[in-house]
Amino acid sequence: MAKMTSDFFIERLKAWGVTRIYGYPGDGINGVLGALQRANKTGDGIEFIQVRHEEMAAFMAAGHAKFTGELGVCLSTGGPGATHLLTGLYDAKMDHVPVLAITGQAEVTARGASYQQELNLDRVFADVANFVQEVASPAQLRHLVDRGVRIAVAQNGVTVLVLPKDIQDEPWQDPPHVHGFTHSGTGYQRPKVVPYQQDLQRAADILNAGKKVAILVGAGARGAALEVVKMANVLGAGVAKALLGKDVLADDAPFVTGSIGLLGTKPSYDMMMDCDTLLMIGTGFPWTEFLPKEGQARAVQIDIDPAMLGLRYPVEVNLHGDAAETLRALLPLLEHKDDRNWQEEIAKGVKTWWQTLEERALADATPVNPQRVVWEMSPLLPDDAIITSDSGSCANWFARDYKVKQGQRASLSGGLACMGAAVPYAIAAKFAYPDKVVVALVGDGAMQMNNMAELITLQKYWQGWSNPRLIVCVFNNQDLNQVTWEQRVMEGNPRFEATQDIPDVSYAGFAESLGLKGIFVDDPQRLQSAWQEALAADRPVVLEVKTDPDVAPLPPHITLKQAKGFMASMAKGDRSAGKVFADTASQIVNEILPGKKS
Structure with a gap:
């Protein structure tokens, strides 16, 4: 033929x-x-x-x-x-x-x-x-x-x-060696891209002059973890992570402040508001209100894509280059800072923040606190696990309560922030690394939108994987929860039941009907054992947790406008007003009342 x-x-x-x-x-x-x-x-x-x-x-x-x-x-x-x-x-x-x-x-x-x-x-x-x-x-x-x-x-x-x-279906024929045809070839090797020495020196001068250096890393810093740690140690800096850079550094380092932005941490916010120097590495983090005020900090940025340079903050020195290679060239030009007060203050804030997260995760809820779902998961994961998250309120708990270890990988839909990515991401990760444990964190909205169907794909292929463990953790709160909170806090409107209510579905039962394993949890005391059971299973698992929709995904800093919007939504007759005030959302009020602490 x-x-x-x-x-x-x-x-x-x-x-x-x-x-x-x-x-x-x-x-x-x-x-x-x-x-x-x-x-x-x-x-x-x-x-x-x-x-x-x-x-x-x-x-x-x-x-x-x-x-x-x-x-x-x-x-x-x-x-x-x-x-x-x-x-x-x-x-x-x-x-x-x-x-x-x-x-x-x-x-x-x-x-x-x-x-x-x-x-x-x-x-x-x-x-x-x-x-x-x-x-x-x-x-x-x-x-x-x-x-x-x-x-x-x-x-x-x-x-x-x-x-x-x-x-x-036409017969193949190589292009002839005549006018009007072109003969191409395969192969590509990524080059070593490093800025000129004089530009590296200009960047080093700014970083050396800084007293309070903040570093922000994104996905473009992946592969440069060692160099970023060395930078932080030399400069006495703290390191915040854009959401796509969550797995660049482990969260056990005292100077790592965690995620930044609406889904970020208080230490990251505080560091950005107080720093005098900013180094951004491989990040296109979009929300500039979480970066230093213009004129507050001198800035250096490193990115392999020149289109991203100087896009989010006025940068004095833009370094077009690969993150790891550029940092290696920059490190010998830096002066070790003996004063560690800035970094020590950051470490204190980080320690306090993890304690705050634990308190929030273990707080009572009806029936299960969604923060606790991820808090209980985090220490049980293997050191090489891969975690995916959907968009929506579950991304808040992924961003904050998941304490990433060195060697683990994690991602979600970043720039697009699209619902429905967690399960297909997890399936792709499992095909690429069939020996690793993979976990997808998914809201019930995304499951109903398109992820339930991909459980059929899991059923079709799982027996071909060397390690069958893939866990889809569904936060079942019968609410399009992230948008509900955006309606309350950003728009000042009460929860709109016509748009926010979604049907109660037995996700664990659906998994069982496919021949997968289903686990249902509506008691917080069962969470740890449920995660252990899922991680020990001999096939993919849907872990369905009945979570409380009225636990607020609080931003790291609450503006007066947001607080007023929240109060307005409650005053307009939000059906959950009383319960919301009684639960963790009361911290919104505490943030703006004199003498109160969150």
Whole structure:
């Protein structure tokens, strides 16, 4: 049988190191699926993971890229299958990870005829993709694959390749050595990117002059943990973490203040409000109100993406470079600070904060305090566990109550902050590292939106994993909780039952119906043993916890505007007003009354 263009396509992806594709079939991409099948028969294939929905395939590709550093790949048919990919691809774009999306398309001969499932996909994907092209002839495919993959990997972005049905099934022929054809090749090696010496010295002068140095790290600092610790020790600095950088440093170091922002910690907020010097490393943290006031601090920033430099704070020295390499070049230029008062004050604040978190987690609630769910989980996790979190109120407890250990990995949808990413991220992590324990923290809203269906994907594949332990922890409070609190605090409106109430579903029971393990908890005294049972299970587990929706996800600093909004929502007849005041949300009032402490 003559080699078809789709066969060459699979060979070329294999040559680029692709080992796994997440996707969903359809007639518009059947030629590529046939090539995958033929390649697998000869042992030269690529593993295909069948998901329940194309959006989940894109999230899995993004999750694969986040946890491995490799190119993530997803696939769909044309038309609606292709448009379903968009949300997951925007997640990859906004969190700066390399993903290749492969989609089908109507036949070239039918293009422009308003044919079934014919969409102008190059236009559809133009905003999300660093590179998007529709293949017009077999001879074009080679350089489109090579250029597209290289751009995605080099730019940490998204490439979309659109393959019409008839092109997939045409005979393959190498491009001839004549005018009008191009001959591309595979391979890419990331360069060593380090700023000029004079710029490093300018940065060192600012850091050496600082008395109160604060460091903020993001996902771009991953791989530079040792250098960041050395910087903190030399400068007597504290280190805060943007949410995507949560796993860059362990939380057991006394100078690590934890997360920053609305989901962040009080020590991180206090450090930023008091510092005189700021060093940002590999972060695009968006909320500038949690950074020093303009003019308060002198700033240095390091980022591999020059488009992110100077974007969030007026920076005196912008260093375009790889985080680890740049820090290694910068360290010899720094002067060791003998005065440790600043760092010691930070350490005291961190110690007090962990005590505060414990008190909040163990506070009574009806029936289970959601903070306690993560607080009990944290010390039980293996040192190499991988944790994913969905957006929503569970992300608050992930950000604060999960005390990350060195060697653990953790992530969530950062820039897009999209519901529905936790379970597909966890599945991708499990395929990449089948020997590790993986935990997904998910709100009941996200479970109902799209994650319940992916439990079927778990059921389909789990027996092929060397270690079957994957835990989906569902916070069941029958409330779209994060938005409820935003309605109260940001808008000053009472909880709107028509938008916020969601059905009570037996998530543990649904897991049992699939042949997975389900555990239901509505007693806080059962939490620790439930986590132990889940971590010892011989198959994936859905751990469903009935949590209290009226435990407030308090920001690290409550503004007068937020407090007024909260009080206004209560005054307007929020049905939970009395209980909210009695529980942890009363701290909102304490924050603004003289002589009170939270």
